[in-house]
Amino acid sequence: MLEVREVSAGYGSDVVLHECSLTVGAGEVVALIGANGAGKSTLVKSISGLLTLRRGEITLDGTRVDGLTPRERLERGIVHVPEGRQVFAGLSVAENLALGAHAVHESRDRGFVERCIAQSCEYFPALLDRLGEPAGNLSGGQQQMLAIARGLMSRPRYLLLDEPSLGLAPLLVSETFRLIARLSQSGISILLSEQNARQSLAVSDRAYVLELGRITLEGRSKAILDSGDVSEKYLGGS
Numbered sequence: 001m002l003e004v005r006e007v008s009a010g011y012g013s014d015v016v017l018h019e020c021s022l023t024v025g026a027g028e029v030v031a032l033i034g035a036n037g038a039g040k041s042t043l044v045k046s047i048s049g050l051l052t053l054r055r056g057e058i059t060l061d062g063t064r065v066d067g068l069t070p071r072e073r074l075e076r077g078i079v080h081v082p083e084g085r086q087v088f089a090g091l092s093v094a095e096n097l098a099l100g101a102h103a104v105h106e107s108r109d110r111g112f113v114e115r116c117i118a119q120s121c122e123y124f125p126a127l128l129d130r131l132g133e134p135a136g137n138l139s140g141g142q143q144q145m146l147a148i149a150r151g152l153m154s155r156p157r158y159l160l161l162d163e164p165s166l167g168l169a170p171l172l173v174s175e176t177f178r179l180i181a182r183l184s185q186s187g188i189s190i191l192l193s194e195q196n197a198r199q200s201l202a203v204s205d206r207a208y209v210l211e212l213g214r215i216t217l218e219g220r221s222k223a224i225l226d227s228g229d230v231s232e233k234y235l236g237g238s
């Protein structure tokens with residue numbers, strides 16, 4: 001289990017997160033929903049180690065990881081797919097993917113990297129056809145798929161997906177949520193940070209609502225979806 005306990009974090013003198021606690025159990029999909037600027041990315045960065053905690057602790061299967069570097073956390077299976085894709089536009093699709101493998105495995109073994117690419121691309125057949133092309137040639141949706149595929153290259157146990165549906169056309173948004181369900185079925189535990197509350201709740205087991213850096217609600221996703229009050233407040237009353 002991945003456990004975040006009373007974490008406070010921020011930038012410079014600004015404290016953005018105030019004593020946030022959450023858990024992601026083995027095999028779970030957990031949604032972290034909240035408006036633009038609520039602090040979702042800050043929380044995800046705190047878990048992957050891109051941001052140092054001011055207070056609190058993070059444990060993986062009971063062992064503290066908050067003192068570890070991002071790379072050490074990656075080696076323990078905590079993989080962060082950042083908001084905004086951040087693929088290397090000038091490198092080929094295959095090179096982008098290989099970077100995901102090298103992040104964990106020093107191995108220069110090309111066969112190993114090729115096997116990882118084949119496995120990651122089982123979820124994204126469209127990428128297989130374009131391995132030699134610059135990543136910058138891909139559409140926004142395909143770049144998002146590439147960012148997730150690159151994350152899969154390091155064989156995550158806990159996948160932190162930061163706003164994977166942001167900026168995608170509605171059809172691709174639905175495809176992204178279907179992919180999350182498939183990844184979960186393959187045994188990967190997922191923390192899904194999203195503004196798209198309705199679809200995140202539909203695909204997740206449990207959810208946390210983040211408002212102004214505080215967790216203000218947590219529960220089973222279905223219960224949150226079914227609750228009238230909550231629907232009014234977080235789902236635009238729709």
Ligand code: ATP
Nearest residue numbers: 011016034035036037038039040041042043083163
């Ligand atoms: P978004 O969907 O916009 O990413 P979010 O819920 O992920 O929203 P964060 O990106 O975590 O929110 O931002 C939370 C707060 O922290 C905002 O007030 C934002 O301005 C601030 N913030 C984010 N990144 C930085 C940074 N690098 N330096 C200073 N302040 C930052």
